[in-house]
Amino acid sequence: MIYADDHYYTLHDVEKQYEFFDSIEQIRECQNKRLAVCLSDMFQWITLCLYIRQKGGMVFPIHPSTPQQGALRMATDASCHFLFYQSMHSMTELSSIEWEGEGGLIQMSSGTTGTPKCIERSWSSVEEELTSYVSTLSLDRFTTSIVACPVTHSYGLISGVLSCLKRGAEPVIITKMNPSYLLKKLNEHRNHIFYAAPTLLHTLSRLMGANQRFHYVMTSGTVIPAIWLESLKSVSTKVFQQYGCSEAGCVAVHTNLQQAWEMGYPLPHLRVEAGEMDAPSEIIVHTATNSVSTKDLGYVKDGILSFLARIDDTINVAGLNVYPQEVENVLMNEPRVIEAIVFRKQNNFTGERVCAQYVSEETIEEIDLREWCSKYLAPHQIPIEFERVSSIEKLPNGKVSRKKLAETYI
Known part of the structure; x- marks a missing residue:
């Protein structure tokens, strides 16, 4: 029923876990209770999630790498009644x-633009998302979801694991992020859809042998650089992309990605508002019960939702908008640039200015980078400052906080 790394768990194993949960009063009587859970055993976490869902309780999954005091703080902030830390006996x-x-x-919430928020979603809204998501993907039960992203987050949990179970397939949950191990697992399950972050997908695509390929891959969380997408497409049957937010879950899915900024078609249970290509505006998601302001800038064309930037990340240069992803794609097309991130820096005299960090194995003269950018970008889009770094700092969820970069950049 479920694979977790090298272990296969059957329906009998699930039933044994349910019997164990029945023996713990705080779990058995979880209706009208809020339970925080920080477990390193992924099978136990998934079965506990299914059990609490069946019982009608509220559950708060916490990433297993979280220190105990951090988990206590998070559980307290979320008004939880109990915290189970690393063991159901603790x-x-x-x-x-x-x-x-x-x-x-x-x-x-990810907290990339401010203090993380506690988001609550009912099981009925999760079920509505699952029904809509599964019908949109149109995958059969013989397509294995291989989930190499945290299953404490909705991307890995709902889109990766629960949607796989809903269509009658057996999910494979990977916690060992060793590239050789991941490639081995992909080879064992050739008819797969692989859930991962863009950075991991790019790393694996570069390490693949001549006879290795992805079947389907799903990317999410942050827009994949255009040059990485082209590389990924060359070793995949199809590249999928999904876009979402904590308040509504998955919002849109693209089942044959061609352009990195295209998030895909909104799921049928939602209504999405955004601007037009020449006049982008904030993406607003309307669910059955509320409207969610995403603080993302985008537009809809031919029914496809496209993402340009976080509103807070958009750089205003003398009244002209600069979208970081567009500049990053140009920089990363420079053959010597491995990775790049673009962000704004506030100047008291000149206003906002475009700055860039990049990773390269060799020193690149700044004038060379400016000349390269000038071939593809308008003058106001070209970074004023370039900084070569050994690596680009990322948050635990794999995203980059441009706000944090701007605050620490000297």
Whole structure:
């Protein structure tokens, strides 16, 4: 039923876990309770999630690498009654305050542009997303979801694992991020859809042997650089991309990605508003119960939602908008540039200016980079400052915080 690294767990294993959960009062009586869970055993976490969902409780999954004090703080901030840390036998009672509400899933927003928020989604809204998502992907039960991203986050949990179970397939959950191991697992399950972050997909695509290929790959979380996408397409049957937010889950899916900025068609249970190609505006997602302001800038053309930038990341140069991803794609097409990130820096006299960090194995003269950019970009888009770094700092979720870069950049 479920693979976790090198272990295969059957329906009998799931039933044994359910019997174990029945023996723990705080789990068995989880309706009207908020449970924080930080477990390193991924099979136990998935079965616990399914159990709590069946019981109608509220669950808050915390990434297993989180230190105990950090998990306690997060669980307290989310008003949880109990925290199970690393073991179901290790429980901390946090609150005895009565809580009545519909059970569901608690997630923290990424916090790339501010303090993370606690987001609550009902199980009924998760089920609605799953039904819509599975019908949009149109994959059969013989296509294995290989999930190489955190299953404590909605991308790995809902899109990767739960959607796979819903269509009757057996998910493979990977926690060992060794590239050789991952390529071995992909080879063992040739008819697969591989869920991962762009950086990991790019790394694996460069390490593949002559006879190795991805079947389907799914990218999400941050827009994949255009040059990485072309490389990925050359070793994949199809490249998928999905776009979402913590409040609504998956919002749009592209099942045959050609341009990196195209997020795809909105899922049928949602209504999405955005601007037009010549006049982009904030992407607003309308669910059955509320409207979500994403703080993302985009547009819809021919039914396809495209993403340009986070509104907070857009750089205003003398009244003209610069979208970091567009400049990054140009920089990364320079043969010597391996990776690049573009962000804004505030200047008290000249206003906002475009700055860039890049990774390269050799020193590149700044004048060479300017000349390269001038072939493809307008003058206001060309970075004022370039900095060569050994690596580009990323958050634990694999994203880059341009806001944090701007604050620390000297």
